[in-house]
Amino acid sequence: MTALPTLAPPLSRLAGLLPKPPASVALTLLARRIAARHPEIVSRLGYHAGATFALDPTDLPVVMVLTLPGGVPRIRLQKDDAGTDCRISGKLSALFALVHGAVDGDALFFSRDLVIAGDTAAALALRNAIDNAELDIMEELQHLAPPLARALRPVVALLERQTGVALHRASGVN
Amino acid sequence: MELVCPAGTPAALRAAVEAGAHSVYCGFADETNARNFPGLNFSRPELAEGVAFAHRHGAKVLVAINTFPRAGDEAIWHRAVADAEKAGVDAVILADIGLLAHAAKHHPKLRRNLSVQAAAANADVINFYAREFGVSRVVLPRVLTVAEIAAINRETEVETEVFVFGGLCVMAEGRCSLSSYATGQSPNMNGVCSPASEVEYVQEGAQLAARLGNFTIHRVGASEPAPYPTLCKGCFTSGDETGHIFEDAVSLNATELLPQLKKAGVTALKIEGRQRSRSYVAQVVRSFRAAVDALEAGRPMPTSALAALSEGQASTTGAYAKTWR
Numbered sequence: 039m040t041a042l043p044t045l046a047p048p049l050s051r052l053a054g055l056l057p058k059p060p061a062s063v064a065l066t067l068l069a070r071r072i073a074a075r076h077p078e079i080v081s082r083l084g085y086h087a088g089a090t091f092a093l094d095p096t097d098l099p100v101v102m103v104l105t106l107p108g109g110v111p112r113i114r115l116q117k118d119d120a121g122t123d124c125r126i127s128g129k130l131s132a133l134f135a136l137v138h139g140a141v142d143g144d145a146l147f148f149s150r151d152l153v154i155a156g157d158t159a160a161a162l163a164l165r166n167a168i169d170n171a172e173l174d175i176m177e178e179l180q181h182l183a184p185p186l187a188r189a190l191r192p193v194v195a196l197l198e199r200q201t202g203v204a205l206h207r208a209s210g211v212n
Numbered sequence: 213m214e215l216v217c218p219a220g221t222p223a224a225l226r227a228a229v230e231a232g233a234h235s236v237y238c239g240f241a242d243e244t245n246a247r248n249f250p251g252l253n254f255s256r257p258e259l260a261e262g263v264a265f266a267h268r269h270g271a272k273v274l275v276a277i278n279t280f281p282r283a284g285d286e287a288i289w290h291r292a293v294a295d296a297e298k299a300g301v302d303a304v305i306l307a308d309i310g311l312l313a314h315a316a317k318h319h320p321k322l323r324r325n326l327s328v329q330a331a332a333a334n335a336d337v338i339n340f341y342a343r344e345f346g347v348s349r350v351v352l353p354r355v356l357t358v359a360e361i362a363a364i365n366r367e368t369e370v371e372t373e374v375f376v377f378g379g380l381c382v383m384a385e386g387r388c389s390l391s392s393y394a395t396g397q398s399p400n401m402n403g404v405c406s407p408a409s410e411v412e413y414v415q416e417g418a419q420l421a422a423r424l425g426n427f428t429i430h431r432v433g434a435s436e437p438a439p440y441p442t443l444c445k446g447c448f449t450s451g452d453e454t455g456h457i458f459e460d461a462v463s464l465n466a467t468e469l470l471p472q473l474k475k476a477g478v479t480a481l482k483i484e485g486r487q488r489s490r491s492y493v494a495q496v497v498r499s500f501r502a503a504v505d506a507l508e509a510g511r512p513m514p515t516s517a518l519a520a521l522s523e524g525q526a527s528t529t530g531a532y533a534k535t536w537r
């Protein structure tokens with residue numbers, strides 16, 4: 039295992055207390071904004087867009103379940119990966135780093151920082167589609183709701199310190 | 213020497229060019245190339261955009277159309293060659309003799325490189341490909357020593373390209389049927405070695421087991437690096453013995469051999485990894501560009517810090533420094 043930082047337990051517990059339905063709606067809105075701005079994500083998924091993905095930050099007490107009915111993302115927070123086709127799990131810092139292109143997914147897999155279970159092809163398709171999109175979560179948030187993005191800046195700064203991963207696209211590869 | 217770098221996606225192509233690639237190789241999102249994995253590769257418009265981007269930055273784009281056409285469906289491969297030329301690529305990388313003949317006849321101005329999938333491993337066969345199909349460059353299989361590469365270069369005018377980093381295929385490429393046997397899908401026809409649809413990782417107590425089709429390829433403990441689920445790197449038990457039959461789970465890293473490869477007459481250095489992320493591409497290309505620049509300037513080879521990116525987190529110089537066959 040590499041030295042990827044673990045989310046501080048108080049923050050993890052705090053995240054666990056968030057009411058799941060409104061948090062799911064917020065994440066769905068963000069995912070839809072990302073999909074609208076990066077339509078190539080869904081096209082790269084091909085028929086794997088029909089899969090149900092569990093994104094499992096192992097240092098958080100919730101699992102994000104991603105579906106794309108009709109090519110439109112929906113995220114549901116739940117306590118485990120029940121009812122999903124594949125699970126991608128790792129520390130929140132590993133998942134953030136992967137989304138932002140700061141680390142290589144295979145390298146995280148070799149080091150056991152990333153674990154894939156279930157439908158490997160669907161997980162691989164999602165990873166490759168996200169990597170190609172060159173995502174920047176803060177930029178996406180800014181596009182979705184500028185006032186919210188401004189309000190969340192201190193929270194994001196705290197998350198960046200906690201995860202050790204910048205919540206924007208990795209420099210040098212964008 | 214020319215640094216030839218992988219790109220599985222348009223983002224990886226840009227990362228490779230920005231990190232200092234002289235050339236980038238990629239493929240179409242279908243069975244015409246040997247990295248036909250989910251979510252990877254290029255549509256026709258993406259290739260045209262990638263070529264324009266690379267050319268603006270002074271880099272070349274090579275397109276791998278290096279699987280073997282299926283009988284009755286040759287048109288798919290013919291169309292790939294035509295579309296690559298239309299996109300303005302600098303060369304196509306081909307393996308099949310029939311496709312080479314087609315490209316030489318119908319696309320004579322399109323440069324033709326011979327893929328590693330052709331497993332051309334001696335000067336006679338390389339000269340044959342050059343004479344009959346106008347091949348300009350050959351990508352040598354990863355089973356030759358540096359001395360053998362030098363011997364080939366003494367007897368041919370065809371440029372040679374060798375792998376210097378990444379996944380280490382230890383077989384006669386284009387002829388290996390291990391994955392086909394396990395999964396029913398062929399690396400050489402369908403473009404997938406160990407197709408993801410046939411791979412499953414299962415936690416068995418404290419061990420992680422990797423399965424390919426109906427075969428368990430290996431099991432690793434919680435603190436051990438996880439390898440790719442390829443049969444040639446599998447760890448098997450027979451009787452009382454357990455071990456790797458063909459090769460350990462390691463990656464190639466020939467940084468230290470670059471001076472010898474240059475002396476052996478090699479024209480181009482190839483980095484494997486079209487299935488890898490733009491982060492991998494950027495890191496490896498930057499490292500090798502520094503090494504190539506150091507070599508050209510007569511400086512010592514820089515120390516490589518790429519172990520974490522290697523399968524098994526371990527590296528080898530492969531066949532270059534030993535005889536395997």
